[in-house]
């Protein structure tokens with residue numbers, strides 16, 4: 076089926092330049108492994124695992140089968156005051172993958188919902204403990220935590236915030252960690268910038284710790300340009316949180332499920348948060364699902380708290396949806412069978428070297444990487460931020476490669492099944508596009 080312009084009007088597309096898109100639509104109709112096909116039958120190499128989610132590659136038969144079977148067996152089960160076996164099984168399997176202590180799983184349907192859930196959980200936790208004044212939330216500049224009101228409030232992307240009024244009250248931000256002057260072209264974690272964590276001490280001095288519930292950060296900020304945490308930074312944040320009784324939330328929506336070389340970035344960086352948000356790779360992108368993974372102590376505080384009928388008054392109609400749970404279980408089986416949760420660690424050096432081979436191409440001003448995530452930052456066109464990178468996105472699409480751009484950074488996050496030949500094709504296509512754009 077090819078695009079008929081008159082049939083494109085009704086769908087108001089998210090985060091898309093609708094008017095431009097509908098003049099030259101890009102329609103995907105099939106997918107398999109590392110590749111999409113478009114409506115003209117062209118093969119398109121997936122350089123971004125769909126949207127940081129299809130970690131095991133597309134249309135894996137085991138996952139497809141599990142979803143089909145589940146749809147025929149139990150299509151829906153109410154999640155409030157009722158359960159179904161696969162929800163418990165998936166929670167148990169997840170708890171075994173996460174860092175020690177993070178073993179209580181609350182299911183949601185997306186990254187954004189996971190973030191809202193974690194923020195509410197943090198505030199409610201302090202209240203149950205008798206510290207109800209701890210309501211302030213701290214995010215970070217250049218953070219992305221989804222698009223709901225809590226997420227855009229703690230988030231730090233101006234375009235996501237400026238149209239939407241005054242946002243949540245009682246939110247502050249620490250600075251982002253990007254320091255181009257000191258860290259450009261670092262392979263892996265930058266050497267400089269652990270001291271950015273000390274911004275949290277300044278906020279404690281300003282507001283007093285007794286008013287602060289939690290700080291939320293992405294271990295690796297993806298949507299704002301692939302920002303790798305400086306060495307020692309996350310530990311320093313952890314230490315400051317511990318000193319002041321502030322909860323540390325890692326938003327692992329993109330870093331979860333093997334992206335950085337361990338199941339979770341918390342393990343890659345050796346720092347354990349109190350709450351962790353996940354989504355995307357949890358079901359290999361096949362069925363919408365997210366989760367908040369809480370420390371046992373947080374869960375136990377609710378279970379021994381004053382509200383004995385319902386401990387945490389929160390949830391979604393589709394929490395732990397049977398199709399999502401079936402997809403999640405088959406996804407974890409696929410990751411285990413193919414060794415995918417640590418595969419990024421063994422591909423990291425090759426991927427980094429390939430990325431760095433673009434260093435001297437026109438307009439490349441920085442390259443960043445960890446595991447199977449890469450960012451290539453371009454010098455913005457005068458007066459037209461983001462345009463140069465977007466033009467390269469369009470050129471790559473024409474050449475059969477899907478990449479993602481955010482501002483003037485090209486982000487790569489391929490499926491974790493990637494082989495050397497795919498890496499070479501991504502880099503060759505990008506190199507040619509960079510040269511043409513110059």
Ligand code: PMP
Pocket residue numbers: 184185186187188190219220221222293297298326327328329354355
């Ligand atoms: N948090 C982070 C770190 C993300 O990268 C994203 C999505 N890219 C989200 C939250 C939001 O997830 P969703 O789009 O599933 O709501």
